[in-house]
Amino acid sequence: MNDSAVASSERPGRLFSPTLSLVGFGVLLGWHFIILYQPLPLAEGFAPSEFLLARQVILNASLGLAFALGGRLLSNLPQGVTARSSAVAYAAIAVGTAGNIALVAGSALNMAWIMVAVVLIGAAEAVLTLLWLRFYSETSENYSGQSLGASAIIAALICFFSHYLAFEASALVLIALPVLSGTLLVTAARGIPLRKNDPLGAGVPDWESARRPYAKTTAQLMAMALFFGMAQGCHSPSKTLLGIADPPTILGAALAGAVIFALYARSTLLPNLSPIVNTATLLFLGGMMALPFCAGFLSQVAAVLIMTGFIFYFALTLIFVIDLVRTFDLNLTRALGANQALEYAMFAIGVISGSALWSAYENSPVFPFLISYAAIFVLIVITLFFTTERPPWEADRYKPRSLETSCGPLAEESPEECLEPEESASDVLCQRFCLTPREAEVFALLSKGRNAEFIQNALFISNHTVKTHIYNIYRKMGIHSLQELLDLLDAEEDARSEGRRARALGDETR
Template sequence: MATSEHEQQDSSTVRIILISIGFSLMLAWHYLILFSPVFGDIGALGEVDGDYLFARQLTLYIMIALAFGALLLHGRWRMAHSKPDSRRTAYIYIIGIFSLAVGTLYVLGPHLELPFPMRLALIGILGILQAIMMVLWMRCLMKQHDGHVLSSFGIYMISGGTIAVIVCYFQWPISLIAAVILPFVSSLILAYIKTMNMRSQEKGEHEKDGNDEGDLGDASHEESGKAVGQEDKITKARNIRLIFFSGVFAFAFGLLQGSFIIVNIPILIVTNAAVLLGLVCAGLIIHLLPKSTSAILAVDLMHRYSVILFITGTAVIMWYNMGRFPMVVSQIALLAGFNLFDFGLFVFGVEGNWNVKNQAPGCDLARPVVYLSMSLGLLIGYLILKLTPYPLMFQSLLVICGVCIIMIVATTLFPLLRHSGNKTSNTEEDGEGARLEGSATSPAVMSLSAFPTSTSTLEELESRPVSPWKNACREISEQYRLSPRETEIFFLIARGRNADYIQKELVISPHTAKTHIANIYHKLDVHSAQELLDLVEECKLARRA
């Protein structure tokens, strides 16, 4: 038994390492396609063909939007018809090989003198392939992190951005070889991880057989029509806000990019690889967010930081004749601001739709909107500057920068975070467990209801003494290796809360709450809430002894 547990632990460690490497490589490839001079057709001295760059970006954005839209519809169809995930890995290998072939052909396009339409078709295909790879990897990450990946996503962004910077600084043709091989290696790792997961699932199916219904206990029967209606309203409201924020941000960035292409300043397509450090900065900001912060509060903070970065970058770049260093700094700020909020919303949307009925796993509703909005902004900005007389071009750029800043700042007037007042549960005195809500510093405390006084309250709570009950819960959480999200829910279950309360408190779907409860019961080897409470009590008594 001990040997089996040791093997399982080693397998889990290998899986985590492979996921970190594979997803970082995929992110680096994503960054290189969208932002880097390797795939950006930027000359060795930074010269820019504005017309081709405009057509390239417009094609790329539209094809990525269509790809994400198709993946979203396909995922919803599979969920609606209860289609299980394919157990085959051949399609992952095919995607990797195809990405390698198309990428090689595209980067060699100028040397092979490929015609203009063919190069646009190739970049469009690359956009479709990277969208597919992104969704596949997000599904893998969500399964590995039990549907709670936002807290660790910053590390992936840092490593992916670092790899992209290193690839750009390689000498030709090493940089091209490294760039085109990234998706192939990433697909090999993804296919291997999928094989490992299938083997683990087959090994664990016999042990879990018959326990799924029991794991849920009474919580599996608590969903009512009213709860479903409430969840639908929460999900729809959240998705509407996600789409609104994503659309405004993407349109503003597209507008800037399209207008500055005319004056040979390719925003978000860097002429200097150092600008890609903005990706590392965005990942660092996400990583430094307090781990006890709820997902929706973390995204709200990312929103505010990205607004600051956007205003800073836009205010500097509108004076584009200031010199090389200010231009690099402004583009770093713009790139960091865009990716900070864009990936924050993406991951938040994926988490919100994870295990929700009829929602596509690994994708969110805002993805197609982001790239369609960017393409629309790109087109409008390009046409405005193209039709502007040369003497008025500088004034037109100033107006566009001002409009973009106003649009981005306006999003702060409609905060992503919604709350219904200073609701608190400190009045719910239901035994020793209830006192945890007034004294704990676990992630569950940082719920939506606590947000209005979150900073001062957290400082006050951290200064309070820790109860034996809380110590017992923490020990169990660490001993059985519960994920951060499972720990949140475990604390609530240990307080006697049911699935209906948990899904409303954490703003997740009933199905997601029940899935987490089932996973917690399985890890703790209990079959009901009462057995879980008994386990906590036994641990508390053992600590006293």
């Protein structure tokens, strides 16, 4: 089969383009930004700053709990069974819409009921987020970078323009956002092929190899969330340390999204994310350095830098976890649920801590410097000692030596030498089925249980090229799945072991 035939068989038609079909996650993020930062009707007896801080704490805490529980509860929900996934999405839409209506009602309810509404919103948002990002990981092609970049732009613009709408119009927008996001999710899942239906992308789950890069990324995200929350918590009616709720500040998220979108739109392979990760960290640190200087201009600069740096890192973390899940065949809802639960828990702790410290030391000129430079110190330590790893990754089970001893380009033995008894079963199969040098490299990784995404990263070739090599290997060997390949390899190893035992018995007899 030629390349064009492979492409046509692997890429059935879609109802939407990859970017347009996933703007629903941008709508979901826009809903999140509005709940966090936009003024809404207040309960009687509460100042705007008190209401905003209470809402942020409750929303972040409920998100943390919902991500932790949802990651477990949804981990066994079949992606291919659209009826069950759609039912969960529709339930989240109903809960989120009910929470929005209660929040908009505002003054007609007391504070306790408003906080219940925020809890419902957090639960619905977490479920829809997990469904959206699981969908990203399960689509047959990995375009999460473009989609998440576009989502950050859309979310920032929704929040920015909603600041300038009349109350009635902004209330309608708020109520419509979860409905629109969930409906796009259900529709897109029906129109785009899922990776689980592609046998050439399947591999063997390998959490041990993913644990280290996952932990490093999560640790830095937790630290950034903690200090971002602390800076937001330093808020009172008379003075605010971080003007994050100002409309221009949210445009920093749009800037971060535009850079990520452009980076992925121009690359057919996974781009080098290290410069973007470093830039995100430097922007966040630069904002923290400007934070203690409360002059109007510097305060706005600090807010934009912190918001831009954090959204950069937040989006890259989601992309990173999706790539990690695809490469090592992990369960996304569990991996992402734990990651996001820790992030939002640290947000809530940060807001509470910042608010408490601000109440006690608001008039101390040294206090802003202490928060700022504590954040700088912690992030520098994490960056130096827990540097975030980016693809390509090397799995613990992957031995580069296997490429050198296989019948690949690094092998210098003659065909006769390649069939000597000391050669591995993998080497024998390479010769028996006449694999090309590149196919032998791919076969060496497949024999370790690696999937298409991992091989793409390890060999620096496109996903389409990897799948073409896998198809040719399967065709030559007369198999149809990775499990059959592993069974064939096990059978060859068993046969070789039996041969060695027979020769040993023959030597003893003589």
